[in-house]
Amino acid sequence: MRVFPERPATRPAEGPAAWPGGPGDGDRKSFRRALAARLSRLGSKAAAAALTVFCIVSVNFALIRFMPGDPVTHIVGEDEYLMLEASSPETIEAIRAEYGLDGSLPAQFAAYLARTARLDFGSSYRTKGPVLDTALRRMKFTLLLAVPSTALAAVIGGALGLLAGWRKGGLADMTASPVMGLLQTVPANCLAIAFLLLFSFRLGAFPLGGITEGGLTGAEKALDILWHMALPAAVLTLLKCSSDYMLMKSVVASLRDEEYVLTAMSRGYSEWRILTGHVLKNALCPFITSLCMQFGYILSGSMLVEVVFSWPGMGMLVHESVAGKDFPMLQTCFLFMGACVVACNLLADALVLAIDPRVREGGIG
Amino acid sequence: MLRAEDVSVSFAGGARVLDEVTLGLAAGRKTCVIGETGSGKSMLLLTILGLLGPGAAVSGRILMDGLDLLRLSPRELRKARKERLSYIPQGSGNGLNPLYTAGSQLTELIRFHREVPQGEAVSLAGSLLAQAGLDDPFRVMASYPFQLSGGMRQRVLAAMGLSGEAPILLVDEPTKGLDRARIDLMAALFRGIEGKSMLCVTHDLRFARQVADSVAVLYSSELIEEGSCGEFYSGPLHPYSRAMLAALPENGLKAEAGFAPPRSGKVAAGGCAFASRCREAVPRCLRGRPPLIAAGNRRVRCWKHAPEP
Ligand code: SF4
Secondary structure: OOOOOOOOOOOOOOOHHHOOOOOOHHHHHHHHHHHHHHHHHHHHHHHHHHHHHHHHHHHHHHHHHOOOOOHHHHHHOHHHHHHHHHHOHHHHHHHHHHOOOOOOHHHHHHHHHHHHHOOOOOEOOOOOOEHHHHHHHHHHHHHHHHHHHHHHHHHHHHHHHHHHHHOOOOHHHHHHHHHHHHHHHOOHHHHHHHHHHHHHHHOOOOOOOOOOOOOOOHHHHHHHHHHHHHHHHHHHHHHHHHHHHHHHHHHHHHHOOOHHHHHHHHOOOOHHHHHHHHHHHHHHHHHHHHHHHHHHHHHHHOHHHHHHOOOOOHHHHHHHHHHOOOHHHHHHHHHHHHHHHHHHHHHHHHHHHHHOHHHHOOOOO | OEEEEEEEEEEOOOOEEEEEEEEEEOOOOEEEEEOOOOOOHHHHHHHHHOOOOOOEEEEEEEEEOOEEHHHOOHHHHHHHHHHOEEEEOOOOOOOOOOOOOHHHHHHHHHHHHOOOOHHHHHHHHHHHHHHOOOOOHHHHHOOOHHHOOHHHHHHHHHHHHOOOOOOEEEEEOOOOOOOHHHHHHHHHHHHOOOOOEEEEEEOOHHHHHHHOOEEEEEEOOEEEEEEEHHHHHHOOOOHHHHHHHHOOHHHOOOHHHOOOOOOOOOOOOOOOOOHHHOOOOOHHHHHOOOOOEEEOOEEEOOHHHOOOO
């Protein structure tokens, strides 16, 4: 064997474009096969997700009906119920019909499913307005808070974790680890209250809560919203940042001993090249999976932060609805949150499928 | 060309993986380091490459062209790795990044060494893989590591190891997980490499015989015998080497000539490391650690070859 040919010796007639899996002519079939494998795996995941959503809907249905006592009690309140029972039982029946609580259970379930499919979630016990509008509006506010926080936390926590995991005992590790470790142990509401006390009460730099002063339009309104969301977003970012950091750090630290990383180092590649080219992509799969799962939970789990900053999001809505015994609203909130968790998991599966060829080809996973 | 002098490596837990190993690699020669699993032979390669990680305490010197590899700055070390040393990891392990195709990893390396456009790097990669004995190089290049067999991965890694200009090849267990026929093919591949020095770590005596010019035996982190391939296989000096060779199929699997079962009780520290399993041990073996004794062009660490005191 000659050590290295000075001139390229064999070049396929069609050139490198004809690799299997590539867009080359002769290999359309294998390309299509790979695509089909990918889609079928995603399809089975989606079916599982749909089943999960159906289960959430069913539990929602069952919950209120199998609670002790007449559901109408919860709608009108106990005093009112006792009064109505004595004075006009037909009112109770009317309410029962309005909320789909009459008839046999299977019939109720069928009707419930049909209404859910039409996204008709009924009206709130509390405000009497349609549940869907409120839930969607609140969801929007939560997303406004959650999406930037999650993204920012992922970038900061991920990047710091990458450096800290790569160089244990290095600068990033020594400075970030204690801070992140501390943040991990602080409950969300404590940090939120501390921020509120410090930045709003003491320094007066930020508003005490809410989303906007009202009466503003255009750019002014946008700025005002940004100003209002700064503190809750900072708290959420910090909290998420710490868990992203811890995760990325441990993933990278374990990848560091992988043979292909050692081999890449033996080639004389720069650490930057190894880190960004070889380690990062491998760390991304577990990171993305956890990120998407966390994002699902942040939609529901930012409740504590939302309540402290009176941010009118989903968490706040749940809080209010529990206090007001607003079952249709609660059911819808739970359905939305559940669906979000499921959707995020599905997104994680799709991303991992795109990154890791082993999952794609059915090797693992 | 490359010379390890009194290299000792131990880890924080106290485990000593190399004990004063002295070993030279001449230009253009192939040396096989033979040893069982755990004898420290793979550690030797990682030590040379400076890849042991912060937990390891290394002493001694590893000289290459007047440089001591153990005392280079990170920058110099990277340069040495790029230009002088080429590592070929085990094909049975994951020496290839699982998320990239074999082709993209090979072309990345080619373009790291020479400034060529992607298209030319692909052609070069194809011909390298063909030379490494792969029949369908372009299909291999489009495959991910998990889609390749151990033997194919080994060939890809060999091609990667040969893609640069590095004069020294460091090969780790190229036969692991392969059957006899594939080992023979692999031996032919490595035997055929010209113009490079090769330090190959293996537990396969037959493979070593097919490939090596000279042989070194590691036992329990010590170098116990070193010599030319011909002399070693026709007349091994160390009782351990003799036992290993006698147990080869072509030598009739003479297991009774092999090791005694380890004696109960630990051999007193300072004795010969092999004493507990040696059939030829004499009282002296337990008292002092034998030095490396020159015997002609060979060296052996056994009291039986020392002049009587
Ligand atoms: S020094 Fe003694 S115990 Fe050790 S190998 Fe030689 S004969 Fe055996």
